[in-house]
Amino acid sequence: MSDKTKLIEMGMIISRVHELMAEGKESKTRGWKMSDIVNTIEKEQGSTQSMIAFQYIIDNYGVQ
Numbered sequence: 452m453s454d455k456t457k458l459i460e461m462g463m464i465i466s467r468v469h470e471l472m473a474e475g476k477e478s479k480t481r482g483w484k485m486s487d488i489v490n491t492i493e494k495e496q497g498s499t500q501s502m503i504a505f506q507y508i509i510d511n512y513g514v515q
Contacts, residue, residue, distance in 0.1 A: 465493060465501050485512075 452460075468488055475483025485508050493501035 460500075461503060464492065464496070464500050465507055467495070468504050468507060485509075 471488045471491055475481075475487070484503045485505070488492045488508065489501045489505050
């Protein structure tokens with residue numbers, strides 16, 4: 452897989468993470484859980500992509 456292809460794939464995963472976060476914020480509970488997002492991405496795209504989503508959320512939204 453070329454670097455360009457990896458970047459495009461990563462961008463698609465990050466975009467999906469943001470879509471799922473927005474859906475969670477608009478839901479009855481008014482929030483999102485990382486586990487729900489990671490599980491959804493794993494079902495849709497596979498375990499490698501779910502690990503990328505997990506790391507993205509930790510890096511950008513984790514408590515420091």
